[in-house]
Amino acid sequence: MPIHNLRITQLDPNKASDRSRLVKFAFKLHKSDPYWVPPLIGDRKKFLDPAKNPSFEYLKVAYFVAEALVIPENTPKGTITGGMEQDVGTIAAVINPRHNETHNDKIGFFGLFECINSHEVADALLDAAAGWLRGQGYNGMRGPATFTMTDEVGLLVDGFNDEPRILMPYNPPYYPELVEVYGLKGVMDLYAYKWDMIAQYGGKVENLPPKLVRVMEKLKQRGNLTLRKMDMKDWDNEVEKVKIIYRAAWEANWGAVPITDHELDHYAAEMKQILDPNLVFFVEIEDKTIGMALTLPDANFVLKRMKGRLFPFGIIQALRYQNKITWARVWALGVLPEYRHLGADGVLIYETAKSAMESGYRCMEGSWILANNVEMNRLIQNLGGMLYKTYRMYEMEL
Structure with a gap:
């Protein structure tokens, strides 16, 4: 779908309305996907809340949302009548000092990656996460990890014709291409038997x-x-x-x-x-x-x-x-x-x-x-x- 006026906004992790916005976008994006399993909204909000998720005792995160004017497919060429501002993607940049101490590296992470099927939007989101991590002194970005290796990690790249099991992530088939075209390379595969x-x-x-x-x-x-x-x-x-x-x-x-x-x-x-x-x-x-x-x-x-x-x-x-x-x-x-x-x-x-x-x-x-x-x-x-x-x-x- 054509989009215009794309912009990235950094959200406040400590603000309930901002966390709610992240949760609502995932529901909106995946509502028609027969394999997506919606989490309990209350549980998801707690998971994103630094005051209620114990991993935030050491993690540092930045939340971002992509907004754009989305033009309906049947809009006459050259016009933007009927378009509306809406969220089109989310991402989190994550610093995990315990990881850096354990592995003696300066790797940061991205997670909470949700995106419409648009390279333009995906690139802007990943740019935001990478830029924030770079500004914090990090020289590498790995993910997705939302937020630690004990939570939701990895993009599904094979096996899309089934629902995820409990505490396993799910994503549409187009996600891997979005991150690969951006320049991210596979570093480790995780198997489900x-x-x-x-x-x-x-x-x-x-x-x-x-x-x-x-x-x-x-x-x-x-x-x-x-x-x-x-x-x-x-x-x-x-x-x-x-x-x-x-x-x-x-x-x-x-x-x-x-x-x-x-x-x-x-x-x-x-x-x-x-x-x-x-x-x-x-x-x-x-x-x-x-x-x-x-x-x-x-x-x-x-x-x-x-x-x-x-x-x-x-x-x-x-x-x-x-x-x-x-x-x-x-x-x-x-x-x-x-x-x-x-x-x-x-x-x-x-x-x-x-x-x-x-x-x-x-x-x-x-x-x-x-x-x-x-x-x-x-x-x-x-x-x-x-x-x-x-x-x-x-x-x-x-």
Whole structure:
């Protein structure tokens, strides 16, 4: 669509009306996309609020919106009658000092990238983010990351014919071209794997391949591995175990940044609302917790039907559909480095898949997995996982 008078305006992260503007644009842009899952508007506003998102205790962000006079397609050439000023894109520039300290670099990030299908608009938004980061003394820009590597990262570049699972991003197919034409280059791919437990195993544990069952049982016996589900009655202690595993298991990963206690407590509180204890496993050796797998019911199935609002009708939809969720997503799986030779990660996936089938889930996603994590990618494929989506992180020099 023809646009005129394009301009970029910097918004105030601490101003509620500005944050609301960012949220409203995403709803407007994607409202006709059958695969987009609208978040709860209230939750999204909290996520963008520096006073309520614990990551903002160390992050520094700048929000930008692109505005333009948009001319309807059927407007006679040479006239602008009927055009109207409207928002046509958003972006955030993000400084993460914890990333810079960990990786000894001057990389800044962009996120919250939403844009109409226009190179002119995309270029202006990316220019704004890059210029702001450059002005802060940064020499590179990476993204999208909204806002940390534990949140929404990467652009979907393959697998557009499906809805995103819980806490995974989604974008239209034209986004990758917008950022690539601008000059951003792919720096890391992130994979999502799928287990269709109906198609592969008929949804029954007894249909798992006998060889797989023998190997997994032998690994448990040989390593003296004990698997147990999360004890919801001992929540605080269980969360502390998750913190220990999470920090140790991910610290060497590409782009990883030590997560704060406040962040982990926040994630735990959010996830507790939807957690299925049948999908959370710890693996232990003589009462020492050496690994965990945290899998979440795909609440996106419910969110899509709530259309962004809890009231007045969203709560009705939530109650109606919460017991009809058929997907689960392995959000975090990790084993302490000194115990990885025991095969505990494979056992965790195996036990999670068994429990998911027994609980009535039809499909399971494992995501995201770094492309350079060769061992984990091979393990998942050997356990029947099928690569079905690819997300990409981009980077450029400033």
